Amino acid sequence: xxxxxxxxxxxxxxxxxxxxxxxxxxxxxxxxxxxxxxxxxxxxxxxxxxxxxxxxxxxxxxxxxxxxxxxxxxxxxxxxxxxxxxxxxxxxxxxxxxxxxxxxxxxxxxxxxxxxxxxxxxxxxxxxxxxxxxxxx
Numbered sequence: 001x002x003x004x005x006x007x008x009x010x011x012x013x014x015x016x017x018x019x020x021x022x023x024x025x026x027x028x029x030x031x032x033x034x035x036x037x038x039x040x041x042x043x044x045x046x047x048x049x050x051x052x053x054x055x056x057x058x059x060x061x062x063x064x065x066x067x068x069x070x071x072x073x074x075x076x077x078x079x080x081x082x083x084x085x086x087x088x089x090x091x092x093x094x095x096x097x098x099x100x101x102x103x104x105x106x107x108x109x110x111x112x113x114x115x116x117x118x119x120x121x122x123x124x125x126x127x128x129x130x131x132x133x134x135x136x137x
Contacts, residue, residue, distance in 0.1 A: 057089040064124050077109035099133040110137050
C-alpha cells in the first residue's frame with residue numbers, strides 16, 4: 001500500500017470516525033495482528049489488518065484531541081500523551097503493569113485539564129477500555 005492510498009484511507013476513516021464516534025473502538029482485529037516495525041514481515045492479510053489498526057489508532061487520537069479542545073498551553077503535553085496512547089493501542093493485552101509503564105507520559109496533560117476537559121477525558125478513557133485504570137493517570 002503506497003503512501004497516497006494510506007492517506008486516502010485515513011481520510012476516509014476520519015470521516016467515518018467523526019460521524020460514528022465509537023468506530024475506532026469497535027474495529028476488530030485478529031489476535032495475531034501486531035503493530036510495529038515488523039509489519040513488512042507479515043503476510044498480506046496481516047499486513048492489511050496492521051495498517052488498518054494503525055489508521056484506526058490515529059483516527060482515535062484525532063478524535064480524542066478534538067474532543068478535549070486543548071488550549072495552546074495544553075498542546076505542549078499532547079505529543080507525549082499521544083505517543084503513550086499509541087503504544088498502549090499496540091499492546092495485545094492491557095493490564096495495570098502495562099498502563100503504569102505509559103501513564104507518566106499522560107499525567108502532565110491530565111493535570112493541565114480543567115474540570116470539563118477531565119470529564120471528557122474520563123469518558124474517552126471509558127470508551128477506550130481504560131476506565132478501570134483512570135486512577136493511574
